[in-house]
Amino acid sequence: MTGDFSGLADDFRAAAAELDRVVAQARQDLARFRRENQPTQAELRQLQDAALRGELGFDMEELARRVDEGRDDWSAIFSGESPNSVLLRGLLTRVIDENREAARTAIEDDPDFDPFPPPEDL
Structure with a gap:
């Protein structure tokens, strides 16, 4: 019966890895936006x-x-x-x-x- 769920576990791992990638990219984008949009003195x-x-x-x-x-x-x-x-x-x-x-x-x-x-x- 565990064989029926092994593909599902792989799908969850892949989805979690993609979510981690997207979150990391969003954090980088936000940091860049903040750096580039700071008002000058x-x-x-x-x-x-x-x-x-x-x-x-x-x-x-x-x-x-x-x-x-x-x-x-x-x-x-x-x-x-x-x-x-x-x-x-x-x-x-x-x-x-x-x-x-x-x-x-x-x-x-x-x-x-x-x-x-x-x-x-x-």
Whole structure:
């Protein structure tokens, strides 16, 4: 009777190995994305200055004050590690609302964008 299940065990091992490979690749991709998308010191300074001037709304001004006082830092805020990350919500909502149509148009006009990629591309 064990012979009936030996093929199944091989299938499970193969599936587990594939899952391990996919997870490892996803971790590498995420690490690369994080490295390549870190804001520069100049960009953080511009953000800090604009936020302190109140140009980005009250919540961002509060975050900038906390960063200025050394009670928080932008890296922790953007990564979600800071409990104050929730203060980004107002700015993000405004930016999404202001850019929704432009993003939709850009996606619709992109001949390479496929909203339904084949499973092997995921």
